Amino acid sequence: MPVTEIANLASRISFGEVQAFRNLALVPLLDRARGPAGYLALDEALRRGQTEITEVSESGSVPQLKLRNRGPEEVFLLDGEELVGAKQNRILNLSILVPAHAELEIPVSCVEQGRWSWRGRGFRGSDRVIFSKLRRSNAESVSANLAEQNSRAGDQRGVWKYVSDKSKRMSVHSDTGAASALFERYQQDLDEFVSELKPVPGQVGAAFLVNGRFAGLDILAGPDLLARLLPKLVRSYALDAMDDETNASTDGSTRSAAQSVERVIAAIGRMSAEAHPAIGRGQDLRLRGAGLVGAALTGDGAMIHLGIWSAAYR
Numbered sequence: 001m002p003v004t005e006i007a008n009l010a011s012r013i014s015f016g017e018v019q020a021f022r023n024l025a026l027v028p029l030l031d032r033a034r035g036p037a038g039y040l041a042l043d044e045a046l047r048r049g050q051t052e053i054t055e056v057s058e059s060g061s062v063p064q065l066k067l068r069n070r071g072p073e074e075v076f077l078l079d080g081e082e083l084v085g086a087k088q089n090r091i092l093n094l095s096i097l098v099p100a101h102a103e104l105e106i107p108v109s110c111v112e113q114g115r116w117s118w119r120g121r122g123f124r125g126s127d128r129v130i131f132s133k134l135r136r137s138n139a140e141s142v143s144a145n146l147a148e149q150n151s152r153a154g155d156q157r158g159v160w161k162y163v164s165d166k167s168k169r170m171s172v173h174s175d176t177g178a179a180s181a182l183f184e185r186y187q188q189d190l191d192e193f194v195s196e197l198k199p200v201p202g203q204v205g206a207a208f209l210v211n212g213r214f215a216g217l218d219i220l221a222g223p224d225l226l227a228r229l230l231p232k233l234v235r236s237y238a239l240d241a242m243d244d245e246t247n248a249s250t251d252g253s254t255r256s257a258a259q260s261v262e263r264v265i266a267a268i269g270r271m272s273a274e275a276h277p278a279i280g281r282g283q284d285l286r287l288r289g290a291g292l293v294g295a296a297l298t299g300d301g302a303m304i305h306l307g308i309w310s311a312a313y314r
Contacts, residue, residue: 006268006285006296006306009219013265016203018254021196024241025212025254026234027261029205029219037222037304039076039097041229043125051075051098053083053123056105060087060116063153064105065123069098074281076221077106078229079295079307080135080236082180083123088112089178090123091130093142093154095297095305096280104280107152109138109159114176128183129229129236131243132208132216134162136309140293143286146276170243182239193238199227205306206230207261208237210244214260216309221302267292268308 016028045051050071056064065083069075075098083090090108098104111130129135141155163179166172174181183190204226205219218233220226267290278284282299287308294308 006273006303009265009268009303009306013205013219015258015261016200018257019197020254021193022241023211023245024193024197024234024238025209025257026197027207027209027258028200028203029207029217029261029265030200030202031204032202034202034204034222036224037076037220038074039221039225039304040071040073041225042075042077042081044228045069045071045073045075046123046125053106054121055086062088062110062156063107065090065108066103067098067106068103069100072100074099076225076304078129078218078232078305079139080129081232082111082126082128082130083108084126084180085120085123087118088115088176089180091135091138091159091179093138093152094279094284094295095307096278097282097297097299097304098280102280106279107142107154109154109156111159111163111179112174112176113160113163114174115178126180127232127235128180129232130179131166131182131239132236132309133240133314134159134166134179135236135307136216136293136313137162139295139307139309143274143288143293143295146284146286147274152279166239166243183235186239186242189242190235190238193241194231194234197230197234199223199230203227203230206233207264208233209257209260210237210241210313211246212257213313214264214310215240215313216307217261217264218308219303219306221304264292264308264310268306
């Protein structure tokens with residue numbers, strides 16, 4: 001799907017009432033004509049036992065895992081989702097739509113620098129997507145590596161540095177340098193964000209503002225998928241919002257928040273796009289321009305996932 005079709009989102013997307021908690025605001029992105037996506041989210045597929053994720057071999061490989069989908073439904077994996085277990089915790093480098101009855105190698109980055117030992121043979125899902133600034137940085141690294149080396153690797157040293165630096169700022173210690181320790185330390189705060197920022201009918205996406213400034217947005221293939229993944233996305237942005245908490249306020253600025261997001265959606269059509277075959281099904285578009293960076297996964301002439309961040313969100 002060409003980027004001009006992504007630009008047509010502006011004509012379909014409307015905005016729900018802005019929600020705000022502490023210094024994080026969420027603008028619901030609505031497409032009331034969009035029906036259910038019909039894909040399984042990763043956590044659901046793992047719980048059912050339909051999907052299994054393991055190391056690629058007994059010795060393992062840090063940047064790759066093996067996924068088996070034994071069932072008749074397609075399974076959606078969101079970039080930045082954290083996988084826990086096996087030899088070390090990882091995050092997904094990009095969004096993937098796994099066909100039914102498929103086996104794939106999937107590109108990942110390590111978010112637990114100090115462990116390379118078995119904790120179970122397979123991975124389990126988690127209730128989180130990695131914190132949003134690292135998610136943006138890793139998406140940029142994947143885009144650069146695709147353009148230069150036809151590789152979907154992230155910047156592993158950069159990932160570890162992001163986790164280490166945030167852990168120091170937020171006074172969190174982990175014996176294995178695990179990013180999960182950040183989420184566990186602030187679980188009560190993050191749960192409060194999730195309880196305050198909820199999906200609404202017809203919502204297919206969410207745009208986030210931290211301290212009143214646009215940070216990023218995600219648009220998914222249907223309201224069913226958005227509802228399942230929104231709590232993970234809220235935790236992702238909330239952890240960075242707490243790290244960046246200042247005296248800035250989100251109250252009374254709902255009109256400017258919606259206007260800011262409207263400008264971003266209109267600017268998506270001005271972004272340049274590089275197209276690559278997706279892992280699994282579809283096409284992977286890497287996007288840059290108009291002060292934004294991002295990626296889109298498309299298939300059968302429709303958008304499966306669009307992730308956009310402010311290039312200044314660092």
